[in-house]
Amino acid sequence: MTVAHIILLKIKPSVSETQAHDILKAVAHLKEELPGVVESVHLGLNFSARSKGFTHGFTMIFKDKAALETYDKSPEHIRVVTEVIRPNIEDIIAFDYEVEDYSSPRL
Template structure:
């Protein structure tokens, strides 16, 4: 299995409503994209986050499923919305679970 972890930073104009919409949209990816085993998304509460405000973890069946995820139209819709509402930085980690 593959674990995909993403942290998101936004500019000061990104509203809490827009962040809630990101969470709502991200949760639907599990139903729309094949190969996702589990998905969790939420608002950071840690002071150790270095400014990353939202976190996303997606567990995939295998690397091939991760490769399908990136260009999938539903994922790209979310990426477009993130940019539209003020995404300034992301941190991505992908690793295999043994």
């Protein structure tokens, strides 16, 4: 079953717009570095007043949990997280879920 991997970032105030853009570019580039693992990447800046300080976010789509696990353990992903993301953020939220084929989840 398709899996969505959602990440919200609270970028440090000292990080410039260019640096923040470079963080998102590094995340987007993971799709090319991991062909067949990452199906799609959607990313951008927050514009909601309800973001609780989270400024940037992205969603990655994987064909299944195994692909997400491969991504999580990949040296490319680990490098981006440790060298690009972590030094530039105050906080992060990760949320993963299996995507259902209908609009209402089964309860």
